[in-house]
Amino acid sequence: MTRPVYVHDLDALATQARAIRAALPQPVELLYAVKANPDPGVLHTLAPFVDGFEAASRGELRRLAEVLPGRPPAAYAGPGKTDADLAAALAAGVHRIHVESPAELRRLGALATASGTSAQVLLRVNLPVEAPGASLVMGGGPSPFGMDPADAVECARRPPTGIDVRGIHAHLASGLDAPLAGAVAAAVVEWAVTEVGAAEVDVGGGMAVDYTDPAARFDWVGYGRALADVLDAHPGVRLRIEPGRSVTAYCGAYITEVIDVKRSYGEWFVVVAGGTHHLRTPAAKGHAQPFRVHRRRGVEGVRTDGGPVTAVGQLCTPKDVLSRSATAGPIGVGDVLAFAMAGAYAWNISHRDFLLHEPPLFMNGDPQEVAAEWAARPPAP
Numbered sequence: 561m562t563r564p565v566y567v568h569d570l571d572a573l574a575t576q577a578r579a580i581r582a583a584l585p586q587p588v589e590l591l592y593a594v595k596a597n598p599d600p601g602v603l604h605t606l607a608p609f610v611d612g613f614e615a616a617s618r619g620e621l622r623r624l625a626e627v628l629p630g631r632p633p634a635a636y637a638g639p640g641k642t643d644a645d646l647a648a649a650l651a652a653g654v655h656r657i658h659v660e661s662p663a664e665l666r667r668l669g670a671l672a673t674a675s676g677t678s679a680q681v682l683l684r685v686n687l688p689v690e691a692p693g694a695s696l697v698m699g700g701g702p703s704p705f706g707m708d709p710a711d712a713v714e715c716a717r718r719p720p721t722g723i724d725v726r727g728i729h730a731h732l733a734s735g736l737d738a739p740l741a742g743a744v745a746a747a748v749v750e751w752a753v754t755e756v757g758a759a760e761v762d763v764g765g766g767m768a769v770d771y772t773d774p775a776a777r778f779d780w781v782g783y784g785r786a787l788a789d790v791l792d793a794h795p796g797v798r799l800r801i802e803p804g805r806s807v808t809a810y811c812g813a814y815i816t817e818v819i820d821v822k823r824s825y826g827e828w829f830v831v832v833a834g835g836t837h838h839l840r841t842p843a844a845k846g847h848a849q850p851f852r853v854h855r856r857r858g859v860e861g862v863r864t865d866g867g868p869v870t871a872v873g874q875l876c877t878p879k880d881v882l883s884r885s886a887t888a889g890p891i892g893v894g895d896v897l898a899f900a901m902a903g904a905y906a907w908n909i910s911h912r913d914f915l916l917h918e919p920p921l922f923m924n925g926d927p928q929e930v931a932a933e934w935a936a937r938p939p940a941p
């Protein structure tokens with residue numbers, strides 16, 4: 561058996577990032593949410609195309625300092641920041657700290673004052689945004705994220721000493737298509753300018769990724785047009801976005817091989833090396849991870865009948881399901897499966913120590929080439 565491997569296609573990532581940048585109006589600042597995939601190669605590849613990086617922990621601050629020294633993170637965000645976290649963000653020269661509560665704002669003000677500086681902050685607000693045309697209300701309910709609008713207004717009017725409120729941050733939902741994301745951005749900026757007189761607004765990430773269709777992409781051009789309208793309506797506002805998943809999801813693949821093929825009460829299962837302890841995305845999102853089969857030459861034995869299969873991993877839990885497919889074709893022992901769209905919230909959210917299997921390997925390259933070469937090799941014992 562051979563160890564599963566994550567393959568990052570950094571050329572494809574650069575192409576994707578270039579297209580996103582080109583679709584956005586020039587003044588819109590593009591940040592990358594590091595938590596989607598903090599791989600050093602990914603960060604290096606994105607660096608020329610983004611205006612900065614959004615870190616959401618001290619670990620991510622450290623990662624950014626190692627990989628991109630001399631380039632302070634654009635934003636530091638996340639709930640539950642300790643005093644040590646806030647002090648680290650101040651010391652790292654983070655451009656904007658996104659503050660989640662009035663109490664956090666007071667602690668940050670005290671730390672900044674004690675170190676003789678002031679903190680440049682965006683207040684994260686939990687707005688009841690209704691996107692016109694889509695009867696969807698996002699935010700506006702109880703949540704650990706952000707402040708109630710009235711609290712944000714109060715913090716902006718009377719900030720504690722040591723705090724310079726530059727504007728508003730909102731990250732209200734994920735899985736937004738371009739028209740909805742555009743409507744949300746318009747509503748957030750409208751609120752921020754009207755209620756707080758915000759000079760800067762970060763409208764967050766959450767751009768949709770469709771795991772049922774690896775060829776589909778978020779409509780960045782349409783979203784860019786919507787943001788241009790927002791800028792026209794509010795000239796002078798600094799507008800920022802911070803996508804994660806939609807930037808990196810497509811650049812990663814998880815490649816592994818089939819260990820066992822079996823039929824259970826009439827249904828076909830293929831058991832692969834590895835599993836959701838390497839690629840937790842399908843378990844976390846409840847979807848079928850799309851995959852392609854590379855047939856192994858020279859291996860005899862049981863093959864599925866070409867109908868529906870469930871692809872599972874090596875964990876002793878029925879939740880270890882990577883995918884279900886009706887159209888994969890016959891699959892046999894030794895075949896190589898290349899799971900696509902494994903470049904965001906994949907390895908880095910996985911429960912890697914469950915059952916103490918070996919971790920996957922990592923490499924850069926073209927995933928389909930790697931899978932084809934793997935399938936051309938004789939099976940390892």
Ligand SMILES: *Cc1c(COP(=O)(O)O)cnc(C)c1O
Nearest residue numbers: 593731734765766767803804805
């Ligand atoms: C996770 C997160 C993002 C990125 O979200 P995606 O769905 O990956 O685009 C952006 N901003 C904040 C505050 C987040 O928590």
